[in-house]
Amino acid sequence: MNLKDQYDRPLRDLRISVTDRCNFRCPYCMPAEIFGERYQFLPKPQLLTFEEIVRLTRIIVRLGAVKIRLTGGEPLLRQDIEDLVAMLAAIDGVDDLAMTTNAYLLPQKLDALKAAGLKRLTISLDTLDDEIFRRMNGGRSGVDKVLAGIEAAEVAGYTPLKINAVVQRGVNDHTLVDLARFFKERDHILRFIEYMDVGNKNGWKMDEVLPSAEIVERIHAELPLEPVAGNYFGEVARRYRYADGGGEIGLISSVTQPFCGSCTRMRLSPEGRIFTCLFATEGTDLRDPLRAGASDDDIEAIIRATWGARIDRYSEIRSSLTDEVRDRRKKVEMYHIGG
Ligand code: SAM
Ligand code: SF4
Ligand code: SF4
Numbered sequence: 001m002n003l004k005d006q007y008d009r010p011l012r013d014l015r016i017s018v019t020d021r022c023n024f025r026c027p028y029c030m031p032a033e034i035f036g037e038r039y040q041f042l043p044k045p046q047l048l049t050f051e052e053i054v055r056l057t058r059i060i061v062r063l064g065a066v067k068i069r070l071t072g073g074e075p076l077l078r079q080d081i082e083d084l085v086a087m088l089a090a091i092d093g094v095d096d097l098a099m100t101t102n103a104y105l106l107p108q109k110l111d112a113l114k115a116a117g118l119k120r121l122t123i124s125l126d127t128l129d130d131e132i133f134r135r136m137n138g139g140r141s142g143v144d145k146v147l148a149g150i151e152a153a154e155v156a157g158y159t160p161l162k163i164n165a166v167v168q169r170g171v172n173d174h175t176l177v178d179l180a181r182f183f184k185e186r187d188h189i190l191r192f193i194e195y196m197d198v199g200n201k202n203g204w205k206m207d208e209v210l211p212s213a214e215i216v217e218r219i220h221a222e223l224p225l226e227p228v229a230g231n232y233f234g235e236v237a238r239r240y241r242y243a244d245g246g247g248e249i250g251l252i253s254s255v256t257q258p259f260c261g262s263c264t265r266m267r268l269s270p271e272g273r274i275f276t277c278l279f280a281t282e283g284t285d286l287r288d289p290l291r292a293g294a295s296d297d298d299i300e301a302i303i304r305a306t307w308g309a310r311i312d313r314y315s316e317i318r319s320s321l322t323d324e325v326r327d328r329r330k331k332v333e334m335y336h337i338g339g
Pocket of ligand 1: 029072101193194195196197
């Protein structure tokens with residue numbers, strides 16, 4: 001208990017990436033020219049089984065995690081994902097069980113997910129402009145598919161939804177006010193995410209980042225906003241509410257206003273490594289010890305040592321790194337650990 005890292009940050013959230021596969025090819029995450037037909041994704045025997053995921057989660061919950069989020073890749077591509085949801089929902093001490101999805105397969109999966117005990121949903125949608133959206137998912141989906149997923153989620157009672165929109169200057173930034181208006185009318189919480197230099201495959205450049213302050217300015221000019229005070233420790237989004245009382249938005253400003261000081265997240269990859277930062281260069285393998293017969297106490301000791309040694313604060317040091325140093329740093333990919 002009371003597990004803290006080197007900067008006194010507790011372990012509160014666990015993000016579980018259940019697959020490295022995805023049915024989209026968002027250029028900022030899995031560019032199609034790299035993740036083509038012949039790309040070798042993890043073979044099934046290398047993936048953690050549901051039983052293994054649940055066993056690790058139990059241990060991580062014992063160490064303080066109370067919020068769990070399923071992600072990927074695209075989590076709905078993992079076969080029988082609802083069975084995993086049901087198994088995780090049964091763990092004592094889990095306050096929140098959520099999923100982030102591109103929603104393409106959501107309509108056919110929702111009833112099963114709800115019955116299994118999934119509490120909250122975050123759906124990613126970067127723009128309402130169909131042409132731009134297709135460009136932003138590698139031509140895999142129109143906006144209509146995601147809206148159908150959103151509608152199904154509304155009908156199933158997952159309201160308000162969180163909607164994630166990655167903002168790329170020169171790509172979708174001129175469509176943000178439309179997106180805000182659309183979700184304001186539907187009472188969902190839209191969260192703008194600054195385009196991040198996760199991994200090494202998306203060709204990230206600082207000049208493609210639209211700072212959150214500018215996003216707020218642009219929305220505020222059309223739909224007046226005021227800041228919401230008193231965010232809880234560990235909350236990554238800065239919140240603003242509409243001055244007319246009609247809902248709120250969030251800003252995830254990993255690049256321009258880092259929040260490493262309150263980062264309480266651990267990430268578990270599909271093949272069983274834990275990562276203590278989204279921009280980590282290495283993970284700590286738990287699968288081999290697990291499959292070699294380690295006890296829960298042995299695994300707990302590895303996790304304790306990993307979190308206890310944690311000194312990650314990449315977003316706070318990013319601006320002090322030269323492009324060259326940044327490019328040389330071999331980081332884990334977003335599709336692998338799920339954001
Ligand atoms: N496939 C699911 C989805 O897209 O919702 C879940 C996994 S995805 C990696 C999780 C979130 O990360 C999505 O909301 C996505 O937009 C965001 N994301 C991916 N690459 C990003 C990047 N380079 N910068 C900022 N956000 C990114
Ligand atoms: Fe797939 Fe999500 Fe990455 Fe897009 S952001 S490629 S939907 S994992
Ligand atoms: Fe957490 Fe790493 Fe992001 Fe900082 S850069 S907020 S430590 S994940």
